[in-house]
Amino acid sequence: PPSSGASGSFAGGANTATTNASGVATSATFTANGMAGSYTVTASVAGITGTASFSLTNTPAPPASITATSGTPQSTNDDAAFGAPLVATVTDASGNPLSGVTVTFTAPSTGVSGSFAGGKKTATTNASGIATSATFTANGTLGSYTVTASVTGVTATANFSLTNTLGPPASTTATSGTSQIGPINSEFAAPLAAIVKDAGGNPVSGVTVTFTAPGSGASGTFAVGGDTATTNASGVATSGTFTANGTTGSYTVTASAPGATATASFSLTNMDFSVALDVPGTVQITRGTSATVKLDLATIPANTPLPAAVNFTCLVPTALSSAACSLSSASIPAGSTSGNTILTINTMAASEQSPPPTGPSSWLPGLPLVSSAALLALIAMLGMMGIFSAGPWLRLPPRRLPAYLMLALLAITSLGLLSCSGTSSSSSASTTHPASNAGTPVGPSIVMVTATSGNVSKATAININVN
Incomplete structure (x- = not known):
């Protein structure tokens, strides 16, 4: 029989037989191997050039089992290809490998999983009963999962244990603090915050993020040590307080992480205002x-x-x-x-001045007018003197007349002074009036x-x- 491929073997390895009386030689039992296909077994006799040919065909036996040969267990970063393909071997009930069998590889349809290159999910077993998958790439979800390989008619499946792990930083994105407007030389209301993600979009913790402001023009400065920050469990890094400088205008502050090709951008504006007539x-x-x-x-x-x-x-x-x-x-x-x-x-x-008070006559300074009371006293005194002088029975001695006249003059003078004093007091009181308002100075x-x-x-x- 053929030494490879579809063929078979004789029982006990006896591949010779002796002809009987009728010249017929009968072989030992011949058993097909595990390779499906047609082939020829020949019978030959020494000294005779011709041979007898037996056309035989091995039909495929039904698959009985499928096992994972290689590619399990494996791990890779999310959104990255696994290092080795998934390999499964199909055998029949006797353990013989079956060729030409279609094997289907199936990954989870949701959650942590992956995909085969070109969407190709099937492979055909070779002569050794081995089926090799297309390249398998993890998706962006982290965790462990199982990919199965199956063949029709076999209940059991081959299982491949795979794990998608967190990858290195791939991108940095602004999450808050952008599109802020702040007065010059003043702190911005909110700090700058950026999230670092790997290629699968998963946040990466423990990464140092560096914030960079323009070196000239409109810009600002971070509080001491505030230009670097480490991402937290959610992959977010938050800057220190950022203060605008004294130059007005819009500018961009960036945030970057080692290994990440994409940087975060924060749009900021330093503003001022003017007031004029x-x-x-x-x-x-x-x-x-x-x-x-x-x-x-x-x-x-x-x-x-x-x-x-x-x-x-x-x-x-x-x-x-x-x-x-x-x-x-x-x-x-x-x-x-x-x-x-x-x-x-x-x-x-300015308010109006108060009018001047009424007082003594100005035509005779220093000599007050005799009040009406003093005038009446003078008339009465003169009348009395006339009476004393008229009647003989009231006639005053001539030597006393000067004395009476002196007394009358003193009385008149005293009454006049009293009247003057009252007039002067009244005048003095009337000159005390509120001070005038000068108004707003010109x-x-x-x-x-x-x-x-x-x-x-x-x-x-x-x-x-x-x-």
Whole structure:
């Protein structure tokens, strides 16, 4: 029989026989091997060139078992190909390998699993009964699982134990802290956070992430040691506090991890704002009236939303007495890109002087007018003197007349002084009146308007001139 391939063997290895009386030689029992196929067995006699040929065919025996030959157990990083294919051997009930048998490889349809190259899930056994799978690649889910190999008619399957393991860092992605706007020279509201993943999209812990800001122009600085961070169990690394520098503008901070080709990008903007008079120049105010001016707020860069509300206050200098200021719109809300407020400045006119009090006549300084009481006393005295002089029975001795006249003069003088004293007191009291208000001083001055947003303040000097 053929020495290889489809063939067979004689019982006891006896491949010779002796002819009988009829010249017939009969072989020992011939058993087909495990290879299916047609072949020829020849019979020959020494000295005769011709041979007898026997055409035989080995039909396939039904498969009885399938076993995993190689490729188990194995592990690889997620989304990576396993190092060895999956190999299974199919045999019949006698343990003979069966060729030409179709073997089907099956991986889990969900969860941790993998896929065969080209979607090819079947293989055919060779002459040794061996079927070899196509390259098998793990998916992005971590864990252990089983791939089976099966043939029709055999209940049992060959099992391959495989494990998808976490791979090295492959990408870094921003998770929070991007698209922030912050005032210059101020801390941003939130830190920068990035997640590190392997090729399968699984978070990788314990990886050092480096945050890098631009070296010039609009940028910022991290708190000491805050430019590096280690990923936690969720693969997230969080930076230290980041503070904008004094240059306005937008820029990008990156986060990178060793071995990861993709980096995280954080879009940040350093902003500022300005406050100025809508119409530049000195504000002219007539004393005793008010003036209103409009102040415009603009963000820098233009159209950048305010990260926090801007609140306005105004202050009149102490020297500008009797003046006051107020603001009609004292706040511009966060998110605004511009705005304005109306400043009103009130001044006060000087008040009128009180009229001078009525007093002694000015045509005879130092000599007060005789009051009505003193005048009446003088008339009465003169009348009495006339009476004393008229009647003979009341006639005064001539030597006493000068004495009586002196007494009358003293009385008149005393009454006049008393009247003068009362008039003077009245005059003195009437000159005590409230001090007059000088009003708002005329001339140039400055009113300060301060705009505050967070910890940033802008003071604007408003030049005024009171006429």
